[in-house]
Amino acid sequence: MEDNNDIEVLENKHRKEKKELQAHIQALKKVAKNDKTKKKELTAEIARLELELDNRQKKEMEAVSKENSIDNELVQLDENEDIKIKLSKAQKRRVKKEQQERERELEIKLQEKENINGPRNLENQAICNRLKEINLQVYSIPSDGDCLYKAVSHQLFVKRKQSISVEELRKQTSNYIRENKEDFMPFLNNPETCDLLTDSEFEEYCDKIINSKVWGGQIEIRALSNYLKCPISIIQATGPASIQQGEEFDGPSLVITYHRHMYRLGAHYNSTLVIEDEHVEH
Structure with a gap:
C-alpha cells in the first residue's frame, strides 16, 4: 500500500x-x-x-x-x-x-x-572579458521586451546625466523611423515572406514600437543613435568586439551589451558601468 x-x-x-x-x-x-x-x-x-x-x-x-x-x-x-x-x-x-x-x-x-x-555562460564570460579590457562591467536589465530602451535610458543617465523614459524613447524611435521611411524601408521585410514591407505593414511596424513591448534591434539602435545624436557601441561575444553606430556624433558613446543566449525567447540587451562606479544606479 x-x-x-x-x-x-x-x-x-x-x-x-x-x-x-x-x-x-x-x-x-x-x-x-x-x-x-x-x-x-x-x-x-x-x-x-x-x-x-x-x-x-x-x-x-x-x-x-x-x-x-x-x-x-x-x-x-x-x-x-x-x-x-x-x-x-x-x-x-x-x-x-x-x-x-x-x-x-x-x-x-x-x-x-x-x-x-x-552557451549562456560561455557567451557571458566572453562579453565580460571584452568589457574588462575597457574597464567596464555588465549592468543587468530586466528581460521584458523593453531591454534595449532601458539599457539606452540607463546609459543616457550614466554618461550624459539625461533622464529619458522608455516610453519617450519608444515614441521618438518610432517617429524617427516613420519620418525617414526611405532610409529604413530597404532593411525591413516580412518575417514570413521575406518580402519588403508594404506601406501598411510599415505603419504597423512603427505603431508596434510605441504600443507594445516588441523587441528592438539594429534598426531601432540606428534610429535611437540618430535621434539622440550620440554614438552607441554594442559589445558582443562573437564576431567584432563591438558594433559602432553613430560614430559621426560627438560625445561619449553609450555602451550596451548584446546577448544571444541569455534568455530562451531570444536576444537581450544589458547596460554597462565603469568597474569602480559599480554603485551608480538609475
Whole structure:
C-alpha cells in the first residue's frame, strides 16, 4: 500500500507540473503574440519545454519504481537460518533518503557541468572579458521586451546625466523611423515572406514600437543613435568586439551589451558601468 501511495503522490505532482507548464506556455504566447518572428522561436521553445518535462517525469517515475523494488527486498537476519523479513518503515525511509541524496548530488554535478560549458555562460564570460579590457562591467536589465530602451535610458543617465523614459524613447524611435521611411524601408521585410514591407505593414511596424513591448534591434539602435545624436557601441561575444553606430556624433558613446543566449525567447540587451562606479544606479 505504501508503494502505491508513493506512485500516486508522484503522479499528482506530475499532473500539477503539467498544469504549471501549460500556464507558463500561455504566458509566453501572450508576450510573443504581436511578433511573428518570436512566434516561430516560441514554437520550438514550447516543444523543448514539453519534451524536457516529459523526460524528467519519466526518470522520476523510474526512480520511484526502483526505490520501491529496493524497499520490498527481503534481508537475511541470520546467515545460518533462512529467515527473511521485509524492511521496517524506518529502514525504508533511510534507504529512500540515501537514494534521493545520491540522485540530488548527481543532478547538481550534471547541472554545474552543463552551466560551465553551456552557451549562456560561455557567451557571458566572453562579453565580460571584452568589457574588462575597457574597464567596464555588465549592468543587468530586466528581460521584458523593453531591454534595449532601458539599457539606452540607463546609459543616457550614466554618461550624459539625461533622464529619458522608455516610453519617450519608444515614441521618438518610432517617429524617427516613420519620418525617414526611405532610409529604413530597404532593411525591413516580412518575417514570413521575406518580402519588403508594404506601406501598411510599415505603419504597423512603427505603431508596434510605441504600443507594445516588441523587441528592438539594429534598426531601432540606428534610429535611437540618430535621434539622440550620440554614438552607441554594442559589445558582443562573437564576431567584432563591438558594433559602432553613430560614430559621426560627438560625445561619449553609450555602451550596451548584446546577448544571444541569455534568455530562451531570444536576444537581450544589458547596460554597462565603469568597474569602480559599480554603485551608480538609475
